[in-house]
Amino acid sequence: MSLSLRQIRYFVATAEYGQISHAAVNLSISQSAVTAAIKDLELTVGVSLFNRTPQGMELTTAGRQFLSHAYEILAKIDEATHLNLVSSDIEGELVVAATYTVIGYFLPLHIERIRRLYPKLKIKLYEVNRESIEEGLLANRYDISVLLTSNILNPMLTTETSLSSVRRLWVPAGHGLLRRDGVGLREIAEEPYIMLTVDEAAHSSLRYWSQSSYQPKVLLRTSSIEAVRSMVANGLGVAILSDMVHRPWSLEGRRIETVNIQDPIPPMDVGLAWRANVEFSPPMLAFRRYFQQAYNLPGTNS
Structure with a gap:
């Protein structure tokens, strides 16, 4: 039995939501379809990926290892299918601010991928707290930020959540x-x-x-x-x-x-923030489009 992209997507959704019912709603499919896909996937890889409990679906040790590989597979497929949305010739400087948790547990992999996609783009990265990020965005010291969007309440800033972590x-x-x-x-x-x-x-x-x-x-x-x-x-x-x-x-x-x-x-929401009504430069647009593509967000024009 071969492994399919559908199985991987259903597995990731179930892992992220912790409930087959929630994953099914997010995927707009039936619960039985999710259940069948996960069972087939476990047969293919030869190990149990979830512990079924009254509280929901909990990843096993093998399941956590497979989730890491699943994210990489989906990211590579996404890169391959969105190669021409933003030109790799984009150049210039982008000043990015990020909070401690984002720097430590989310951003480094994405910065490495962005640098491969846009080798002429120079990213200046700063680690600061939320209050300093908000002030810096409004003062134009930072072009864009990556932070916990659920903590942003300033109406002068626009946020876009990439990942909701349970x-x-x-x-x-x-x-x-x-x-x-x-x-x-x-x-x-x-x-x-x-x-x-x-x-x-x-x-x-x-x-x-x-x-x-x-x-x-x-x-x-x-x-x-x-x-x-x-x-x-x-x-x-x-x-x-x-x-x-x-x-x-x-x-x-x-x-x-x-x-x-x-x-x-x-959940803990992670994503981007920028000054409301700002005119996006090509580097800002490339940065935003990368995260939209990486997390299957609807594209928008800025």
């Missing part, structure tokens, strides 16, 4: 919540909690905690994602963070599992 509960291997039929904020509130603060993560998490009847028992507030990873892996607490920053192993080599959360938790 937030899940991080727990150490063997944790009792892995055996629960349902896990929500009520159960999480009973555990010691590791609160990430970088890129306004604490503010984002308190927004959904405040809408519930529960509050996290915060053991530690830290700006280090690696500290969260190690604390969770060593059984000192749990955390709610996005799939984009998840890695299954801590620096000590201990495993971190993820659990779907029953309560509504907003």
Whole structure:
């Protein structure tokens, strides 16, 4: 049985949404079509890619490895089918600002691909916080930015989300919540909690905690994602963070599992921001079009 592009797309959608029903809605197809495609894919690769749980579809270790390859396959296909949308002869300088999380977990691969696509384009990249990005865009110090678009509220800026990364509960291997039929904020509130603060993560998490009847028992507030990873892996607490920053192993080599959360938790949205009504230069247009193509966003004229 051969592997198909359809199977890969259905697999990626299910991995990102964590639910076959949500993936089916996003793909505008039936749930049975998604289920059949994933079963066929697992037969083709010879391993289970998901654990089926009452909370949804959780990636296995092999599933996470396959997801990385799936993203690369889809990106290569997308590059091949959009070769002539923007000329590779574009040249000039583009000043890009990005936040800490985006620099560390999202942007480097894309910058490398953009440089291959547009070898004459010089990208000047700066890591700054959201407030500085907003001020810098309005002052024309930065042409465009890559950041957590869900944090932008300034009406003088325009945003375009490329990726919505699902937030899940991080727990150490063997944790009792892995055996629960349902896990929500009520159960999480009973555990010691590791609160990430970088890129306004604490503010984002308190927004959904405040809408519930529960509050996290915060053991530690830290700006280090690696500290969260190690604390969770060593059984000192749990955390709610996005799939984009998840890695299954801590620096000590201990495993971190993820659990779907029953309560509504907003995803972490990552994308572009620029000054509203700005006239796009060719470098800005090329940069934006790259992300539109990479994430199958509808193209627009700027």
